[in-house]
Amino acid sequence: MQRFDVVVVGAGTGGCTVARRLSSQGFNVGLVDYKDEASIGDKVCGDAIGKHHFDDLGLEYPRGDELERVILGVKIYSPDMETTFYIAGEKLHGFMINRHIFGQRLLREALNAGATLLDSMKVVKPVIENGYLKGVVAKPVKSSESVELRGEVVVDASGASAAVRSKLPPEMEVETQINQEDMIVAYREIREVKETPPEPDFCNIYLNLEVAPGGYYWIFPKGDMRVNVGLGVVASSLQNPKELLYRHVFRRLHRELFEGSSLVHGGGGLVPTRRPLDSVVGNGFVAIGDAACHVNPIHGGGIGPSMVGGTIAADVISKVLEVGKPSREELWPINVMYMQRYGAKQAGLDVFRIFLQGLTDDLLNYGMRYRLVKEEDVLRASLGEELRLNITEVTGRIF
Missing domain, CATH: 3.50.50.60 (FAD/NAD(P)-binding domain)
Incomplete structure (x- = not known):
């Protein structure tokens, strides 16, 4: 004892x-x-963490081998990839770290x-x-x-x-x-790519319920030629995130980026959301x-x-x-x-989250295209501020 x-x-x-x-x-x-x-x-x-957490907790910023890239914001893509939200600002600055x-x-x-x-x-x-x-x-x-x-x-x-x-x-x-509905099963890989991804100071999140049921997939820059790429699905969907990542992301949607890339590390896990x-x-x-x-x-x-x-x-x-x-x-x-x-x-x-998971890809495309929810709305939500959209305001955005 x-x-x-x-x-x-x-x-x-x-x-x-x-x-x-x-x-x-x-x-x-x-x-x-x-x-x-x-x-x-x-x-x-x-491997991403907001700068504000270090400020709030009085921790030293990552540096040296611990720091792999400074992040200026996040880009969120609609399922058809025709609409992109840029979520940026000083409060959204962060770091890609070497987790180990x-x-x-x-x-x-x-x-x-x-x-x-x-x-x-x-x-x-x-x-x-x-x-x-x-x-x-x-x-x-x-x-x-x-x-x-x-x-x-x-x-x-x-x-x-x-x-x-x-x-x-x-x-x-x-x-x-x-509950399984409140858990995400995720699989991610660190990959060496042949070319630096465009706008490497932004993390990329892709909303696509066909590709990632109840979740999303992501491509985060780590170094000039290295990315953190992964996919998460709601656990109750019983889908295999690795199989979906390979079938849709590597072989179809982002084939050009990942063609000829090499695996550095791969693995998965459960995340409560x-x-x-x-x-x-x-x-x-x-x-x-x-x-x-x-x-x-x-x-x-x-x-x-x-x-x-x-x-x-x-x-x-x-x-x-x-x-x-x-x-x-x-x-x-x-x-x-x-x-x-x-x-x-x-x-x-x-x-x-529950609201987003209840939408279809068509509704997500429509809502982002016509700014039923705008970048500043997502920014306020991500910072923990109240998101209030009344019927008059939303109707105005539609017409």
Whole structure:
């Protein structure tokens, strides 16, 4: 048995953030991850993150090998590719990062602050006593022997698999399962191409429900001759995103760009694309990142929201542990603060997602062509501002 003040499951962007902040305040933090230390941060990702997240959290901007390109905005294409929305502006500036190097930076900062890494460990089950989560049982990846990791608080930052949250009993009052309609199955590849894509300072998102049912596909620039290209579909569609990417994007719609290209890395995964969980806390328990559905429902970006959630969780946990027991009630401010900071934006974008998924390609083409929704509307929505379109305004746009 090993004892800590806080056990953090998952050394991703959210997990490393909460571990660093708590360790820097003198708490004994155990940081558990399935991967070995050198592999932490190496994961399938869109690799894009907004500059504003670094500004809001006081983090150093990516630089050196960590930074692969500065992004000035996003281009959104209609299904027929005849209409393009340019979504740009200082608040939309961002970075394409080397996800592995960035993840290693966050891990190093957490360990330098005093966190203890327990790598190559698989979490098997939660330890619950008298209605409180008291730790987890974990096993080394290459061993059958289990070890109990105890903590006053357990933070589930394990990603969409939700290694802890998914195994909690009902009395913890935390959602344990996510509907398939609220999950995206995505596949992406890093590819070396023969020519630099046009306007390489913009990320490209393509709306096409025939190609990507319930989702979209993307082409993001990484270096002068390298792109992050992928496709996501709603999980309930039972479609294979890799097969769709190859059939439609590589061989048909963007054949010229990808002809003669070479694969650098490929992989897929699940992404929750919905509002945050109604509650991410229980007695002795907190969820952050993908495990808490802290993800932008429109584009699936989760790096920034996970670090926001990790920051809020660390600040509340530190105050709670200094004065008393980490009950659901004492940890509840995490829910409130996240909703105020980012969750309300997520909820609005979730409604927008459901609306978009209910349209046809013809309706998307028509709406974008005649600006029933304009660039500034999408910009306001992406920044978390209210999007209000009355009947008179929309009618004016039609005629």
